[in-house]
Amino acid sequence: MLLQSLELKDYRNYQAFSHDFSPSLNIFQGKNAQGKTNLIEAIYYLSIGRSYRPVKEDQLVRWEQKSFLISGKILNRLGVLSLETAFSRLTKPAKQIYIGGLKAQKPADMLGNLNSVLFAPEDLSMIKGSPQERRNFLDYDISQVSTEYFQELHKYRRLLAQRNHLLKQIHFGRRDGANLSLWDEQLLASASQIVYKRLQALEKLNPLMRLTQRKLTGGVENLDIKYFLNKRRELKISDDIPGALKEVQRDVLQEETRQGVTLWGPHRDDLSIVVNGMDLKLYGSQGQHRTAVLALKLSELEFFRGESGEYPILLLDDVMSELDEWRRNALIQFIQSKEIQCFITTTDSIGVLGKYEKEIRTYQIQAGQIK
Ligand SMILES: Nc1ncnc2c1ncn2[C@@H]1O[C@H](COP(=O)(O)OP(=O)(O)OP(=O)(O)O)[C@@H](O)[C@H]1O
Numbered sequence: 001m002l003l004q005s006l007e008l009k010d011y012r013n014y015q016a017f018s019h020d021f022s023p024s025l026n027i028f029q030g031k032n033a034q035g036k037t038n039l040i041e042a043i044y045y046l047s048i049g050r051s052y053r054p055v056k057e058d059q060l061v062r063w064e065q066k067s068f069l070i071s072g073k074i075l076n077r078l079g080v081l082s083l084e085t086a087f088s089r090l091t092k093p094a095k096q097i098y099i100g101g102l103k104a105q106k107p108a109d110m111l112g113n114l115n116s117v118l119f120a121p122e123d124l125s126m127i128k129g130s131p132q133e134r135r136n137f138l139d140y141d142i143s144q145v146s147t148e149y150f151q152e153l154h155k156y157r158r159l160l161a162q163r164n165h166l167l168k169q170i171h172f173g174r175r176d177g178a179n180l181s182l183w184d185e186q187l188l189a190s191a192s193q194i195v196y197k198r199l200q201a202l203e204k205l206n207p208l209m210r211l212t213q214r215k216l217t218g219g220v221e222n223l224d225i226k227y228f229l230n231k232r233r234e235l236k237i238s239d240d241i242p243g244a245l246k247e248v249q250r251d252v253l254q255e256e257t258r259q260g261v262t263l264w265g266p267h268r269d270d271l272s273i274v275v276n277g278m279d280l281k282l283y284g285s286q287g288q289h290r291t292a293v294l295a296l297k298l299s300e301l302e303f304f305r306g307e308s309g310e311y312p313i314l315l316l317d318d319v320m321s322e323l324d325e326w327r328r329n330a331l332i333q334f335i336q337s338k339e340i341q342c343f344i345t346t347t348d349s350i351g352v353l354g355k356y357e358k359e360i361r362t363y364q365i366q367a368g369q370i371k
Pocket residue numbers: 011012013014030031032033034035036037038039059060061062063318347
């Protein structure tokens with residue numbers, strides 16, 4: 001897939017932006033706070049229909065304006081397609097999406113037209129942060145290549161909210177526990193689907209990740225991701241998933257009615273990221289964290305291609321800092337070895353890019369404009 005061109009109107013600090021891109025490597029270079037990350041954010045917005053940062057659409061509108069527009073021309077196996085998303089404080093609904101000139105029903109319709117893999121500094125929290133951040137990584141990525149998974153997640157969240165509601169009523173003595181088993185059957189079926197899909201994705205990602213990590217570290221580091229049910233029991237794809245979930249469900253039932261919330265299911269699971277047998281969260285260095293997240297992201301390039309038949313685009317925001325020269329170089333070699341379009345931001349000129357042999361386009365970003 002390719003992003004051929006991008007147009008922005010009143011998005012963040014861009015009043016009006018319109019440019020086309022190299023099908024190979026694009027570098028956004030500039031001082032701090034000039035709009036490099038904003039550009040990456042806009043491109044990612046076009047691919048998933050919202051920002052990856054926890055912001056309201058309102059905050060994306062350029063100060064003192066009322067609306068923003070992001071539109072792009074993309075090229076995928078179906079040909080050239082225009083994608084457009086507009087947000088306005090004055091219209092209802094506030095958000096409008098057009099795919100190939102036709103109005104889309106919901107933001108999720110954007111998924112799959114322009115797949116992208118993003119590395120952002122926030123992603124480092126995937127290692128240090130909460131289990132939810134690790135689950136999100138899997139959920140977002142599987143959703144990009146599987147609308148069924150995306151819909152299953154929605155269904156699961158709805159069922160979960162209903163079961164939680166019922167648990168609260170039982171907790172306060174307004175209902176007895178008899179109705180619970182009705183919900184449990186549905187919730188268990190949905191939970192099993194989600195856990196199975198996650199394990200299936202990990203099954204494919206793990207060997208790719210190991211290979212990428214070895215490339216980025218000269219064969220020194222071995223990376224592995226493990227899946228933990230209810231943060232306790234390691235689960236593999238060959239295990240009896242509904243059986244394992246049922247077991248946890250039985251264990252926590254009493255506690256659930258006491259607390260009034262559901263204490264089992266994919267919203268309670270966690271991943272463990274392990275390098276050379278050590279838990280990265282507990283023992284890894286900064287550079288190791290960064291390299292591992294990077295390996296994870298880069299391995300998604302092949303994962304996405306396997307699932308959708310096409311390489312996604314690669315967005316790397318502020319990736320080079322904390323990587324030593326050897327690892328930077330390995331990263332550049334890696335990108336170069338794939339037929340992908342890449343967008344990378346940097347505050348200084350990247351010396352190692354001299355070793356890049358394909359077409360590079362550098363854009364100097366200054367105060368929301370290309371110089
Ligand atoms: N809604 C908005 N309207 C106008 N300007 C905004 C808006 N949101 C953010 N900005 C501006 O964008 C700037 C940040 O841009 P961005 O994060 O893209 O910088 P950057 O070039 O990536 O910098 P760094 O090198 O520090 O990462 C902020 O300093 C702010 O002034």
